[in-house]
Amino acid sequence: MRVTIQDIANAANVAKSTVSKVMSDSPRISDATKQRIRAIMREMNYTPSSLATQLARQSSFNIGMLVDMTQREDFLNAFFYNIIGGVESVIGPLSYELTISNVQYHQNGPSYMERLVRSRRVDGLIASSELLTADNTAEMMDLEFPLVSIGENGSNVHWVDYDNRRGGYMLTEHLLLRGCSSVAFIGGHVGGSLYDKRFRGYRDALSAAGIGFNPDWVLEGTADEHGGYDMAVTLLSEGSRTDGVVCMSNYAAAGLLRAADKLGVRVPQDLLVTAFDDYPLSAFTSPPLTCLHIDTFELGIEAGRLLMQRLSDPALPRQSRLLEPKLIVRESTG
Amino acid sequence: MRVTIQDIANAANVAKSTVSKVMSDSPRISDATKQRIRAIMREMNYTPSSLATQLARQSSFNIGMLVDMTQREDFLNAFFYNIIGGVESVIGPLSYELTISNVQYHQNGPSYMERLVRSRRVDGLIASSELLTADNTAEMMDLEFPLVSIGENGSNVHWVDYDNRRGGYMLTEHLLLRGCSSVAFIGGHVGGSLYDKRFRGYRDALSAAGIGFNPDWVLEGTADEHGGYDMAVTLLSEGSRTDGVVCMSNYAAAGLLRAADKLGVRVPQDLLVTAFDDYPLSAFTSPPLTCLHIDTFELGIEAGRLLMQRLSDPALPRQSRLLEPKLIVRESTG
């Protein structure tokens, strides 16, 4: 830094403690001196050193966010980026900055626990639940280090998540309301955290409608375009009476649509189709897909809010927020 | 911080300066003491305070990256996220952290110049050229503040960018090589920085092939699905002899494909189609699109490298890097 608080103090013929008080707008400084010193600060183009401030206040005014960039799947990227945007939108106005740290590159060198947490490089951390090991979580709890998990978390930490069970329920219910009687569920694998919740929602909706569950309607597989195509071929060729489908992803749904087209199955005349995630394909398939929109920006906002709350109240009891997804109806369901 | 360097010094019965030297692995400390003190540090679970280190070293070891999150267009998000990943992949291993700052929220409060630059909260900045005003750029030059622009920049700053002219050239040339003789260029508007470069590449490729340029083949318009549809209708209904198209975006191309389908124009039999950007639609349209892939992760890497170079050599003469896009051939061109 060029000009320091001392320079200002000298120029104004006051002690630097006075200048400091002016900056914090202390009521114990006369308005006259405030004006005078502020003018000098402007004139001398003074900006306090953030490094010094941070050390003195024992706070970095920095929030860390852990991401995993090994997954080069672009659609995930868009989600994370939105989360980042959401977090920033709440911490930014509170004069906190956002530090993005990639777990990938912590493999060899010091981990994020060292780089961010123990060194106090950030005042708090937001991280996807998959990236939080039990050990690290425990240590942060022990250090009373503010932490918010994105994704339901078993440990005693704050978390925010979308209601995936509810999502499965909503899509299934929508199909039933449109007259479907045998609804299939395709993509994903039993044991996946997303899968299990969404599948449960699917089954709950069937039960609620008094419809028995048929194992033939459920196909596991990779939830991408290729997987969707294959599962659709299986599902539609068996002469099954399926009249509605819930897909684990819009990529799988795109594959399904391609298969249906090839097999002469018309959507939505012969088959109604729904999928999780609006982005990126749902609006552009033919026909466009009825889908469930997950607003990850909102997720970031909630995570940020929760963390800031925790920051100002260390005794904040453990909290969690379950956000509701939004149904977007398009031609694939009539 | 709980345990400080002083605590370690006490426990080891040495001066804290000795401990400091051990941490930097100074050759002037005996191996014996090094081992002994390191053991104590481990045992006492010591991690140096980053705040204190930063103040003492007069460096935040932080790189700032400016983004504009007002644009809620998801596909842009994926690009930016990849840039972030690229930057992080080079600065992370060098023990720098990445600070993401959103210009949007700097509207009212202090600007990023105040929050990041003048306060020295970051040691250097990476920002998209559209976000850099002449004033701010000038001030950073004046402060000798390390800056790398993403996107060609007129000012005397370091920058990295993709070669958009070359991109326009490549797509056009590809069509010509596939036998097209009248190639159209649709989407975007004269004056746009991307447009002008890409369009120039298109014209250059035509010239190089000795083909005259026909203004009827060039349609301006929004480069989204709707715009693409409209432009295609205009282009294809006029009984024009266009046999190949370069689209400014894969969204526009998707619209074009929809229009072609409706008008009975077959792709690629009657018309070859190419587009800028692989992500997100190009692989999923029918037929899948031949397109130009822009690896934004790579862009981030180059930006990061350039900045780190500048950081270690303040006298580094102004540099720029122009990256070459990659042609991905799919069914839309046969």
Place this chain on the structure above:
DNA sequence: TTGTATGCGTTATCAT
């Protein structure tokens, strides 16, 4: 090879 003293630029406490 290790220790002493000072600086880094603030904030905060306690006098005055």
Place this chain on the structure above:
DNA sequence: ATGATAACGCATACAA
């Protein structure tokens, strides 16, 4: 209402 001074935790030039 303002000033002197001690933290904050580490790095470093200079002594020993």
